[in-house]
Amino acid sequence: MDLLIVLGALIFLMFVAYRGYSVILFAPIAALGAVLLTDPSLVPPLFSSVFMEKMVGFVKNYFPVFMLGAVFGKVIELSGFSKSIVAAVIGVLGRERAVLSIIVVCAILTYGGVSLFVVVFAVYPFAAEMFRQGDIPKRLIPCTIALGAFSFTMDALPGTPQIQNIIPTTFFNTTTWAAPVLGLVGSVFVFGVGLAYIENRRRAAQKRGEGYGTELLNEPEPFEEKALPNPWIAIAPLVVVGVANFILTHLVPRAYGAKHEVTLGGHSIVTQIGPVAAIWAVEGALLLGIVMVFVFAWRPVLAKFADGSKAAVAGALLASLNTASEYGFGGVIALLPGFAAVSAALRAIPNPLVNEAVTVTVLAGITGSASGGMSIALAAMSNEFIAAAKEANIPLEVFHRIAAMASGGMDTLPHNGAVITLLAVTGLTHRQAYKDVFVITLTKTAAVFVAIAFFYLTGIY
Numbered sequence: 001m002d003l004l005i006v007l008g009a010l011i012f013l014m015f016v017a018y019r020g021y022s023v024i025l026f027a028p029i030a031a032l033g034a035v036l037l038t039d040p041s042l043v044p045p046l047f048s049s050v051f052m053e054k055m056v057g058f059v060k061n062y063f064p065v066f067m068l069g070a071v072f073g074k075v076i077e078l079s080g081f082s083k084s085i086v087a088a089v090i091g092v093l094g095r096e097r098a099v100l101s102i103i104v105v106c107a108i109l110t111y112g113g114v115s116l117f118v119v120v121f122a123v124y125p126f127a128a129e130m131f132r133q134g135d136i137p138k139r140l141i142p143c144t145i146a147l148g149a150f151s152f153t154m155d156a157l158p159g160t161p162q163i164q165n166i167i168p169t170t171f172f173n174t175t176t177w178a179a180p181v182l183g184l185v186g187s188v189f190v191f192g193v194g195l196a197y198i199e200n201r202r203r204a205a206q207k208r209g210e211g212y213g214t215e216l217l218n219e220p221e222p223f224e225e226k227a228l229p230n231p232w233i234a235i236a237p238l239v240v241v242g243v244a245n246f247i248l249t250h251l252v253p254r255a256y257g258a259k260h261e262v263t264l265g266g267h268s269i270v271t272q273i274g275p276v277a278a279i280w281a282v283e284g285a286l287l288l289g290i291v292m293v294f295v296f297a298w299r300p301v302l303a304k305f306a307d308g309s310k311a312a313v314a315g316a317l318l319a320s321l322n323t324a325s326e327y328g329f330g331g332v333i334a335l336l337p338g339f340a341a342v343s344a345a346l347r348a349i350p351n352p353l354v355n356e357a358v359t360v361t362v363l364a365g366i367t368g369s370a371s372g373g374m375s376i377a378l379a380a381m382s383n384e385f386i387a388a389a390k391e392a393n394i395p396l397e398v399f400h401r402i403a404a405m406a407s408g409g410m411d412t413l414p415h416n417g418a419v420i421t422l423l424a425v426t427g428l429t430h431r432q433a434y435k436d437v438f439v440i441t442l443t444k445t446a447a448v449f450v451a452i453a454f455f456y457l458t459g460i461y
Helices: 001-018 023-038 041-079 081-091 095-111 116-133 138-149 163-172 180-208 230-255 274-333 338-347 352-367 370-392 395-406 417-426 430-458
Strands: 260-265 265-274
Touching: 001 023, 001 274, 001 338, 001 352, 001 370, 023 041, 023 265, 023 338, 023 352, 041 116, 041 163, 041 230, 041 274, 041 430, 081 116, 081 230, 081 395, 095 116, 095 138, 095 180, 095 230, 116 138, 116 370, 116 417, 138 180, 138 417, 138 430, 163 274, 163 370, 163 395, 265 274, 274 370, 338 352, 338 370, 352 370, 352 395, 352 430, 370 395, 395 430, 417 430
Parallel strands: none
Antiparallel strands: 260 265
């Protein structure tokens, strides 16, 4: 019965997310419903002392990253830099390589710090135009964007400033550059297999005589060639974010040491630097990127910044609170007797890295959120993973990279928010386009185990 209560809470949360209801509202309902069925007297204390503590703690740690990432993406959009980057990549790779061009553009933008939701809106008009000119089925646009924006640049490439690569730093005391070789191995696998699959689907459609399609929804206006910012200037803020993140990752611990203490107004403020160093580095890098956009394009950005920044902050609030609610949900569920049975079943997987990968990707799939599923898994089991790492003599950097990559495995199931947004923006349905998106999901999941196998075969990470 205890196990059924926990599974019921997870299934309920997945169901309401799939139906489009707010996770912020229903995550506490799901968690406290499970507590009610276990011990009604524990509902108020667990809500105040566990759910809210976990939720507020997540917001305290990560909301600035969500907000700065959203604002950076918005100013990149307002400045016209995103269009310039897209046009430049298309010019280099050629319009005949539509699939490759869109993947590369999405990868550049997301690895440069632009939110994947912003990337979907920025790239879709160009993808539609290129696929229309190449007579490639429109139904392949979602899987192409998903491969470029939702996969290797989100969690595998070392140093990526996306939240999925930041969350493990606070649990394992690592940096966003953890296990770079494993990240590159996984990235090459996802990129190579994903591109080969989409190109195979394109050629098969071409043989059948299937074109772009007719009577389609949400078709963008044909792209008008007009003066765009210099592409080298446009890409400069993205490069600055990457370089600054790398430099600050090393400078922050040197500047502040392992622990920083200061007395202000009679109060002693002590900060443990290890868990926040990577977060500070990413925040500093995004701030520098935003400033650089203003330096190069202050007129077009300033003209629309008031409304644009409001939209960016609103989106950041919603995204961070969604994930924070799932984090609070995980904190409550992890204390229930039924979760002990789940943990015992997962512990039956003898290999610690496989154990972590399965745990994270299963919870990411259930919640429909990479960051949410990983937060739940690490909140509940990070201490066990750390103990297993010490026992097996595996560096925590490896656990960081495997957790990040696993979070981007089964997260893109049909109820995933990014998938729903992507299909809505492109005007397609799950029936039309999700099958190919799911293949990218399977490819991402397989890449985690390829990275694990590579580590055990070579010892290189």
